[in-house]
Amino acid sequence: MMTEISLNVLDIANNSIRAGAGLIEITVQIQRDRDALTIIITDDGCGMTPEQLKSVEDPFFTTRTTRRIGLGVPFFKMAALSTEGSFKIDSTPGSGTTITAVFGLTHIDRMPLGDMNSTIHTLITLNTHIDFLYTYSFDGNQFTLDTREFRQVLGDVPLNSPEVSAYIKEYLTENQNEADGGYHI
């Protein structure tokens, strides 16, 4: 199991990368009035057929014996469901996948969100061929990071060059602080 939700997000986004995504959208939404922490990960990768989807969500019921069963999706699903939340995968072969996990914000079994900014920074600087759209929203105060926008400003200066990498770190930290006032999630 993971110790932070942000580690699940990193792991699930790696599935999107492996699926050949060109754009990955990651949304973290905290709504205290609904007692909900919602994570949405959308990609434009290869997608899954309904049969594939079934065996991914319930790996222990699959008849597949040719390869080891994956743990990433089941971990994430279990983490959400254990907080009286919900979990859903929508996927279309050839067009992409959306995973939505809702956690009970104040549920005793909810793991901390953890270092979301480190997850986003790692994803962006290690996968410069992919675009990311990150949205963080705290009680309606939100900010976004769109690498397509950054690229437009940067021209051919790479996203993983030391100066840009440092800028991305600051951008995430400062804007998250502005959105949630340093609230511990």
Add this chain to the structure above:
Amino acid sequence: MKSLEELKAIREKMQGQIGIRNESSDQTRVVVGMATCGIASGARPVLTALSDAVQTKGLANVSVTQTGCIGLCQYEPIVEIYEPGKDKVTYIKMTPEKAQEVVEQHLIRGHIIQKYTIAEVLG
């Protein structure tokens, strides 16, 4: 809201300098296993420590990348080092602190830290 103006300034400063970072054959590759097993056992902070150290030390010929499951889940986090013309070195059960040592000793000074390698730990 942090502005994109700062990003513009970075571009203006860096334009003309790019192209220095060549991904040529004398590159050393540092590869971190980042599948579910790796992430669950602490690969993300190890990767961050490696990237940060490589950047602050200005090691332009070293690139840090990620890979999927290396197939040795119980020894994660795993870091593999590929230097041109040398055998691959596999470090197991890494931590951010050990990773920093690897940058100092192995990547900068060229001394493999035997006690962290898979060959040594598994005998």
